[in-house]
Amino acid sequence: MSDNRLLTDLHVSYIQGLDKKKESFEYWAGEHLRLNGVYWGLTSLHLLKHESALDSNEVIEYVLACRHSNGAFGGHTGHDAHLLYTLSAVQILCTLDALDRIDRDQTAKYVASLQQPDGSFAGDEYSEIDTRFSYCALSCLSLLGKLQAPFVDISKAVTFIHSCKNFDGGYGSVPGAESHSGQIFCCVGALAIVVFIFIVPKHEKTTNDTARAPQLSQNRLDLVETDRLAWWLAERQLKNGGLNGRPEKLEDVCYSWWVLSCLSILDRIHWINREKLVQFILNAQDTDTGGIADRPGDVSDVFHTLFGIAGLSLLGYPGLEPVDPRYCMPVKVLQRLGIPDQP
Amino acid sequence: MADGSHNQKKSSAVLSAAETEANKRRTKTYIDKWAVMATMRDSADPFDASALDATQAVVELNPDAYTVWNYRRRILTHLFATSHSDEKDRVLLAKQDLKLLEKLIRIHPKSYWLWVHRRWVLENMSSPDWDRELLISQMMLDLDARNFHGWSYRRSVLKSAGRLQDLAEIEYTNAKIRQNFSNYSAWHYRSRLIPSVTGEDFEQRDSIIQKDFETVRNAIYTEPADQSAWLYQRWLLGQKPSNLIVEWAIAEHASDAKFIVIVCFNAPVSMNPSKVILSDAKYRIERTATNSPIMPSHVVSFSIIAPQADTPLKLEICLKPDCFNLPTSNSQLEEISLSFDGTRSAMRVEGTITTQSNAQTDNTLQMNQYQPLEIWERELASIRELAEFEPESKWPWMALVHCLKELGGENNVREAISVCDTLERLDPDRKNYYRDTISDFHWNQTLDKLTNPSTSESIGIPPMPWKLTRIPTPHLLPPILTILNLANHALTDIPVFPCLRELNVDNNLIQIVRRLDMMPLLQRLSIKKNMLKSLRGLEGGKGLKEVWVSENDSVVEQVDVERVLIHY
Ligand SMILES: [Zn+2]
Numbered sequence: 001m002s003d004n005r006l007l008t009d010l011h012v013s014y015i016q017g018l019d020k021k022k023e024s025f026e027y028w029a030g031e032h033l034r035l036n037g038v039y040w041g042l043t044s045l046h047l048l049k050h051e052s053a054l055d056s057n058e059v060i061e062y063v064l065a066c067r068h069s070n071g072a073f074g075g076h077t078g079h080d081a082h083l084l085y086t087l088s089a090v091q092i093l094c095t096l097d098a099l100d101r102i103d104r105d106q107t108a109k110y111v112a113s114l115q116q117p118d119g120s121f122a123g124d125e126y127s128e129i130d131t132r133f134s135y136c137a138l139s140c141l142s143l144l145g146k147l148q149a150p151f152v153d154i155s156k157a158v159t160f161i162h163s164c165k166n167f168d169g170g171y172g173s174v175p176g177a178e179s180h181s182g183q184i185f186c187c188v189g190a191l192a193i194v195v196f197i198f199i200v201p202k203h204e205k206t207t208n209d210t211a212r213a214p215q216l217s218q219n220r221l222d223l224v225e226t227d228r229l230a231w232w233l234a235e236r237q238l239k240n241g242g243l244n245g246r247p248e249k250l251e252d253v254c255y256s257w258w259v260l261s262c263l264s265i266l267d268r269i270h271w272i273n274r275e276k277l278v279q280f281i282l283n284a285q286d287t288d289t290g291g292i293a294d295r296p297g298d299v300s301d302v303f304h305t306l307f308g309i310a311g312l313s314l315l316g317y318p319g320l321e322p323v324d325p326r327y328c329m330p331v332k333v334l335q336r337l338g339i340p341d342q343p
Numbered sequence: 344m345a346d347g348s349h350n351q352k353k354s355s356a357v358l359s360a361a362e363t364e365a366n367k368r369r370t371k372t373y374i375d376k377w378a379v380m381a382t383m384r385d386s387a388d389p390f391d392a393s394a395l396d397a398t399q400a401v402v403e404l405n406p407d408a409y410t411v412w413n414y415r416r417r418i419l420t421h422l423f424a425t426s427h428s429d430e431k432d433r434v435l436l437a438k439q440d441l442k443l444l445e446k447l448i449r450i451h452p453k454s455y456w457l458w459v460h461r462r463w464v465l466e467n468m469s470s471p472d473w474d475r476e477l478l479i480s481q482m483m484l485d486l487d488a489r490n491f492h493g494w495s496y497r498r499s500v501l502k503s504a505g506r507l508q509d510l511a512e513i514e515y516t517n518a519k520i521r522q523n524f525s526n527y528s529a530w531h532y533r534s535r536l537i538p539s540v541t542g543e544d545f546e547q548r549d550s551i552i553q554k555d556f557e558t559v560r561n562a563i564y565t566e567p568a569d570q571s572a573w574l575y576q577r578w579l580l581g582q583k584p585s586n587l588i589v590e591w592a593i594a595e596h597a598s599d600a601k602f603i604v605i606v607c608f609n610a611p612v613s614m615n616p617s618k619v620i621l622s623d624a625k626y627r628i629e630r631t632a633t634n635s636p637i638m639p640s641h642v643v644s645f646s647i648i649a650p651q652a653d654t655p656l657k658l659e660i661c662l663k664p665d666c667f668n669l670p671t672s673n674s675q676l677e678e679i680s681l682s683f684d685g686t687r688s689a690m691r692v693e694g695t696i697t698t699q700s701n702a703q704t705d706n707t708l709q710m711n712q713y714q715p716l717e718i719w720e721r722e723l724a725s726i727r728e729l730a731e732f733e734p735e736s737k738w739p740w741m742a743l744v745h746c747l748k749e750l751g752g753e754n755n756v757r758e759a760i761s762v763c764d765t766l767e768r769l770d771p772d773r774k775n776y777y778r779d780t781i782s783d784f785h786w787n788q789t790l791d792k793l794t795n796p797s798t799s800e801s802i803g804i805p806p807m808p809w810k811l812t813r814i815p816t817p818h819l820l821p822p823i824l825t826i827l828n829l830a831n832h833a834l835t836d837i838p839v840f841p842c843l844r845e846l847n848v849d850n851n852l853i854q855i856v857r858r859l860d861m862m863p864l865l866q867r868l869s870i871k872k873n874m875l876k877s878l879r880g881l882e883g884g885k886g887l888k889e890v891w892v893s894e895n896d897s898v899v900e901q902v903d904v905e906r907v908l909i910h911y
Binding site: 023024025026027028029032036074075078080082124127128167168179180219220221222231232234235239246247248267270271272273276294297298299301302303304 | 366
């Protein structure tokens with residue numbers, strides 16, 4: 001399997017062809033998350049360095065067509081607003097440098113309106129509380145440049161996430177729920193994204209004007225039990241090189257992202273066998289149609305395609321655009337937005 | 344996280360002509376049903392009684408169509424308020440939905456939106472039948488004992504029914520674990536359940552815990568390669584509680600009237616220096632004009648400006664709770680005061696934070712009480728026996744290291760190091776984890792020997808039969824030491840020693856220069872013969888005067904850093 005390599009061209013044409021399968025039931029049944037799909041496909045293309053494989057203007061117009069009058073986004077035109085799709089919309093607009101096409105304050109207000117008194121977030125007016133939504137909200141506000149009061153109470157958001165921590169160092173969807181790599185990504189990612197701003201009170205003496213600049217304290221990773229959690233995450237790697245999401249479960253390519261991004265944020269990627277994981281992801285490629293599946297021999301889809309490629313990028317696979325483990329977006333997009341690297 | 348396709352074999356995806364035809368017909372039906380639903384939704388009379396049927400037709404084909412569930416909830420809300428406002432009619436309508444959901448959940452047990460709707464319906468009933476809901480969760484967990492939704496649903500039902508502290512749940516998880524020791528979900532659930540059920544009744548808690556040690560022993564002897572019980576065993580043994588305390592604090596004269604104060608805590612903190620209070624108004628905290636972010640860390644530093652040059656630092660520094668970002672809002676910190684009596688490294692730390700800290704908070708949340716050392720000894724003996732019996736299984740060895748580390752002492756540490764060697768052989772995929780662990784043992788041993796350093800301010804780490812791969816607790820190096828030689832190890836990062844003036848890390852594996860801002864006193868850094876790709880990051884060292892970087896073959900560009908003499 002050593003001649004295994006990333007089938008870049010095939011994946012590019014696979015993603016380009018996704019919108020042409022209109023006869024299949026799965027195409028229509030997946031309509032409600034089409035905007036997620038566009039984020040997965042577009043980000044894959046950017047990481048593959050094929051930015052122009054999709055028409056940017058067409059994508060932007062589609063995203064704007066999913067926008068509701070309150071600044072939120074639905075999963076497709078004619079679908080209701082939800083935080084999951086609002087994050088995808090903002091991610092896409094950031095990647096395409098088109099954030100000026102929306103009213104950022106209005107979208108930020110919608111996101112903030114989903115915060116509950118205990119600091120948690122709901123996905124929409126009906127849905128449950130889930131740390132997934134904490135991540136969506138904080139990531140979205142950060143990308144919008146609105147991760148601050150009065151939009152959101154960051155301390156409470158952090159307190160809620162902290163209350164979902166388990167004895168194994170991992171995090172669940174709500175307090176009491178079992179640790180799960182996907183939820184751990186959401187919690188660790190959110191704690192890595194949050195920024196606290198201390199403003200120096202005006203009445204205090206300062207030596208010069210610049211001295212009144214706010215002090216930033218980035219991230220709350222001090223709340224994570226790094227070695228305990230990173231070891232638990234490293235134990236997700238199975239003999240075949242793939243990663244699972246919980247103890248005694250099957251391996252799956254999407255965990256190449258959920259587990260690996262956390263290990264990267266925690267600076268512990270070297271605790272697993274990188275080469276074996278690279279091979280596992282490459283083996284999950286569909287060599288006929290393109291795209292990456294959840295595991296070798298299964299049907300590929302755009303969700304696993306992105307998380308496979310993003311995993312390879314974090315593993316340093318040659319020829320890929322670097323990805324930011326906190327946002328699952330190209331590093332250069334975040335640099336353009338002025339979002340600081342993780343210290 | 345189930346948004347992609349899972350477990351769909353490629354071979355099964357190749358459709359026969361008949362299947363393709365059926366798929367096409369299904370597509371057409373779905374598009375038609377959606378159109379009927381959407382027309383009604385957008386009409387003048389969206390809450391007509393037939394609207395429920397229109398939504399049902401869509402969600403039966405696609406339970407993830409959340410927009411349609413939203414519409415259905417609006418219809419129901421309308422009907423509850425109008426034609427079906429009396430209790431009997433409401434219950435009838437609600438039961439109709441519960442029945443529909445039960446059918447769909449059996450077909451799509453992992454569809455998130457079905458559970459959302461089910462909870463919504465129940466919340467809108469005046470007296471929901473929680474027993475029946477528990478049975479449903481039970482049915483789900485009988486089909487798949489690890490189903491995430493099944494366990495979440497169970498907890499949410501118990502919460503709504505006010506039965507989260509039910510002793511019966513202890514029994515239920517017992518039964519699940521007896522069915523299959525490999526049920527990490529059930530083991531996890533116990534770690535949350537036992538503290539909440541037993542509350543302050545420590546006797547009851549201990550009797551459950553001791554029985555669980557027994558069950559774990561059974562499980563690990565039955566299936567030593569299964570990680571579930573091994574992980575749970577760590578919870579049973581517990582974690583030593585610790586309060587946030589100050590390890591040490593120093594002040595160093597930097598220039599003219601400026602002093603750098605460094606405070607070291609036993610856990611990472613993120614502190615806001617602008618909230619620090621000084622006992623003497625003639626001194627002030629220097630504001631740094633930087634916008635660069637501060638990482639939470641064990642060590643915080645800030646500068647104090649004395650009223651004039653060459654004034655000794657005679658001062659009390661007070662850190663109040665509002666200096667810190669703490670995990671929970673109910674932290675009750677007491678203040679810390681540090682007093683300096685004028686001499687350079689004189690330090691006297693008075694008062695420590697005596698209540699909430701990270702560890703303490705976790706303890707109240709869900710941590711088990713820390714077991715006495717004789718329990719650790721007892722478990723150690725039993726694990727050792729199993730390890731000898733199953734020498735090729737890694738988990739007994741892992742648990743052995745965990746216990747030996749906790750018990751400490753030279754012999755235990757020596758044994759732990761040799762077990763890590765075994766583990767590296769048994770589990771080569773995680774070899775770097777074991778190497779880091781060995782490195783930690785060696786470093787901690789070195790540190791123990793340094794607790795009472797002589798008056799010497801310089802030290803080379805004594806030769807050891809091991810190349811250090813990381814320094815786990817550089818902040819614990821006694822602050823009296825100012826010069827350190829760590830050449831010829833296998834470090835991949837520059838360790839942050841907050842008080843050093845000189846550091847030699849020649850001949851290591853360092854690729855980037857970072858976090859020098861956390862070593863404010865560092866003046867000389869030798870980093871020859873490493874794997875540096877660039878010298879970016881050197882500018883972070885604010886006190887840096889001289890740097891040696893030769894024999895880093897991949898550094899292509901020379902850089903200019905103000906005030907710093909760089910030897911290429
Ligand atoms: Zn997956």
